[in-house]
Amino acid sequence: MSFLGPKLLLKIDNRLRQAFPRQQHEPFGGLSIILVGDLGQLPPVMDKPLYASHSTALALWHSFQTVVTLDTSFRQQGASNIQQQFRAILQNIRNANPLQTNWEALMSRSSSKLPIDHNKHFDNSIHLFATNASVKHHNTKMLKQLHLPVARCLAQNSRQTNPEYNNDEQLPSELLLSLNEQVMLIANLWIQAGLVNGSLGQIRSIIYDTDSRPPDLPKYVVVEFKNYSGPHWDNANPKFVPIPPITRGSRTQLPLAMAWALTIHKSQGLTLDKATVDIGKAEKQGLTFTALSRVKSLHDLRTEPLFSFERYSKLQSNAYTTMRKKEENRLSALSIQISASPPHQQL
Template sequence: MHPLTGQSLMTLQEQLKHIKYILIDEMSFLGPKLLLKIDSHLRQAFPDSQHESFGGVSIILVGDLAQLPPVMDKPIYASHSVALGLWHSFTTVITLDTIFRQQGASIRQQQFRTLLHNIRNAQALQHDWQFLMCQTNATLTTQQKKDFNSSIHLFATNESARLHNRKMLKELNLPIALSLAKVGKQTNTEYDNDEQLPLEVLLSINQQVMLIANLWIEVGLVNGAIGLIKTIVYENNTKPPDLPKYVVMQFKDYNGPPWDIAHPKDIPILPITQGRRTQVPLTMSWAITIHKSQGLTLDRATIDIGNTEKQGLTFTAISRVKSIDGI
């Protein structure tokens, strides 16, 4: 996040020299600190326009400010710094009012959309609460509860998600391989993304995991893609806790060329390097945090919003799911 110099600056200028528009999705995660850094780096990237906001590039923000705010920062509109001036420079607002995630003309779907609208605007009423409570553990049938056991679980905290993932991994009753990241020497790079690749990853057959890196966006191998582990392959003379050679994953949304003709949704995931760490870019995903779920669309989910409400937490969690029956 420091000012760029040398090769890093030259690389950025070369990458962006033909760029006229930059789209930033999930704008609610964008806080004053990050907005200032974007402005600063773009002024460096376009030195001929360094006296203009964002180096003269057009910025298009996409998202919903009623969702989760930035981590360890203020909401973008709550600043009292130079960033507030940058925020006020966005003068064109286009509101998209067609709901795609919760489509349907049934009475329950209409009621669900009304519920989400009221929660989003902090105007939920008693009948909204009662409608939501028809989908709790106390009201579902035994079969419905069983169906939801395998659904993705959304939690308010990392610790709650971790505990549920460990529980589900243990219930597989299959061997578990520990994958320890390779850690290289410290370099002079300004961008050390170590926090994105964990030091330790637990792997098991039939384990539900999530990609935590964009590997091949065009075919669906994106950060947040959820799949199942089918096979774990090691180089000769290596074994856990060494890094696997690759992990064969099954992604239902994969739409690229088949790696295995008999199983067209299977694809090998290799270890990658980010910052100083080399690791398979996977994490357990029977449970994830509500923060991690923002941007996902889910058929069904079991939701625990925790003990305290925070801005956008309940709305973001419940609005990930397509229908009330999927909660």
């Protein structure tokens, strides 16, 4: 639900009322809707959080009266002191309570404070940045360091598209591909087999038709996905998967993106083995919390560059923080009421 803003909520409501005209006067066309998520994470891009919406969308949001609160962190689970410390740090960040001791613990994970041999474990870790410009810079630097040929792949467009608009139907206008490049899948191709939006892999082959070459689109790109669990396309390499171009709206392109670095927004929902995090200069609702909570343990985190306690304290200054806390108190009260209800009323 943190991905969902008032604009999209209203569109969903309107479309369901159209689809079910007999219940068009009921919210969401009379259907049962379940929202799952954490309001402490980043709000939707180009929209507001649901609790900060205008009257119509807010009424829809308030129509959700059954609340189930989950209170166990599975990503950072564990009974060790370091795990308990990390969970406490994240909880304080989420609650906009920046403690000096928490900041010092995070600074102990900076590249300048870690031993050289420990730093090496993060050389190939995903870097998280607050801005697209920083992501592009790091990805380009890593691509150059491969010292391998690069194929420029231009999307095919069935209608005229503004060349300055780099993203049509969520597919990029241009891709730079190379062997061993780290990429992310940006479409749900086969959920049951693990080929989902956000899956990470490495390019092993780039295959063209006999009469094609860059900047034409490849016939397919072979990507090694460690989490792939489907049938073997290559028996010798069971994690290799051919990824062909797909069409969305007016654009045809490979559903891939360079992924040595990601924006913190794009990382939301991912669990990373290791991460190097730059939280940037400005705080947004949920930005620092989302960035630092992508890993399972404090040992899996590197902070780079160092950030001041003043920057850390900006957790408290976001306009949505007070509103979110008030809203979470309201939801908590509803959750308590549900818990206190007779068993036959609980769903």
